[in-house]
């Protein structure tokens with residue numbers, strides 16, 4: 001490609017060379033890309049006389065801790081697949097980490113579209129690019145990695161038209177020493193010991209969807225089976241990549257992702273309430289039926305119904321995929337060199353900023369992130385949603401920007417659609433859920449967690465009703481529950497006041513009194529405060545577990561203490577809590593967990 005300056009980049013023998021690990025052996029040239037956490041430069045590796053790309057991560061600019069960043073770099077070094085960007089090496093310089101990678105002279109598909117194809121690529125190009133991406137995803141998933149940021153901006157093209165998936169900034173590995181947010185995770189280590197053996201069979205089972213629904217399995221499994229089940233449940237994580245892959249297909253087809261022109265909070269709303277996006281019969285007449293089908297298969301709200309990468313590769317759509325030569329011929333014609341192209345886009349963004357406008361790219365990025373996050377998994381992270389809501393600067397008439405209102409946008413029906421069969425979420429649960437409170441508590445007082453009774457108390461920030469094993473179970477819990485006193489009253493009225501089919505407009509405009517006010521309720525029922533532990537309040541009285549959780553089934557209350565009856569169960573619950581799971585017992589032997597860091601729900605059976 002013209003102006004690439006690429007001497008030995010890409011896959012093949014070059015990757016086996018020994019790259020020096022001192023910054024003085026590299027000469028940085030122009031900037032060719034910038035992400036949330038890093039700036040990427042074209043550079044020369046002097047001893048090898050090879051053009052490389054160097055991603056410079058500034059520890060002071062990123063939110064991630066050093067361990068996470070180092071792990072990202074290590075993951076990139078271990079990667080060995082022609083469709084995934086690997087790192088040659090990495091090293092620290094002052095407060096930055098330098099990651100040396102093959103230079104991808106074509107840049108990202110997003111940049112190519114922005115420069116030359118603003119309305120998207122033709123179908124054969126899309127099929128070729130996506131087939132390569134899928135191969136990369138299949139490799140990553142097979143090795144226990146979830147990319148979590150599949151998008152046109154992370155699909156890079158080398159000078160020969162080779163396609164590689166880049167950016168492990170937010171990727172997760174189920175079998176690290178821990179997930180990206182929580183380094184101390186013996187539970188995962190436990191799983192890691194035997195994952196290799198079972199991994200391929202998991203993938204097979206998942207693809208046949210045998211184990212996609214927790215309640216269908218036998219409750220009487222031994223300990224290993226339960227852990228096995230936990231792993232299998234987490235495999236819906238991988239389906240988040242498939243959702244993003246579908247969105248990326250639309251992005252390549254149109255030049256931008258769906259809803260990318262809307263503010264993030266509105267995108268979240270639309271995501272939850274609207275049918276999944278897809279290729280339109282009218283607008284997208286030029287695209288084949290097989291393309292439309294392939295996209296529709298990925299963009300299904302229920303993750304368990306999305307195909308695996310391996311299965312997707314067999315779709316007829318990919319029969320039209322061509323060679324890398326085809327890509328270089330099609331995409332590089334008339335394309336300026338990467339440095340110049342990047343600079344032109346940057347100048348345009350700076351002009352917009354000077355006019356106090358958010359650059360298109362930035363707007364799209366925010367909206368896309370929300371779009372992906374909102375639907376590819378359940379999102380109960382209130383702080384996250386609040387911060388997203390605060391990003392909305394220009395509000396649509398129908399949408400209030402106030403945090404409290406923003407949080408009332410949830411349509412329970414939409415959320416319910418995503419919930420596993422048999423689990424019914426109450427609106428109150430989604431509104432009140434506060435994982436941070438639990439995490440803080442766990443951090444403050446770990447000894448409390450090991451007690452099953454107190455474990456039950458820890459999860460009293462929500463409100464949940466559901467059915468387990470065909471039995472209706474409504475578990476009512478209250479915010480600010482004390483460690484010592486967990487007395488509660490059922491709040492059935494709260495359900496009644498919530499319109500089940502409500503438009504966002506109606507919800508946001510509803511008078512405050514019509515929407516259950518959690519705080520008001522808490523004030524009424526709150527016992528006198530005698531001590532503050534973290535964000536939890538300690539009140540007089542003793543723990544009466546049977547009152548903590550109400551079973552509103554006709555057969556009367558179920559004793560919560562049943563669920564933690566044995567030491568094994570206690571330990572398991574405690575382990576889950578320690579690992580950042582929020583454990584919501586809503587039946588004697590069923591635990592429902594939400595994992596904050598990945599925003600993904602896990603159902604596990606503790607019997």
Ligand SMILES: Nc1ncnc2c1ncn2[C@@H]1O[C@H](COP(=O)(O)OP(=O)(O)OP(=O)(O)O)[C@@H](O)[C@H]1O
Pocket residue numbers: 032033034035036037038039040053055085101102103104105107108111149153154156166167168169170
């Ligand atoms: N190896 C490479 N060769 C050429 N350009 C690259 C390379 N790696 C990254 N880039 C360019 O730099 C941009 C930013 O890189 P990257 O996405 O890795 O950074 P990040 O901070 O992790 O981004 P994000 O905000 O997506 O997390 C990419 O979109 C791409 O255009």
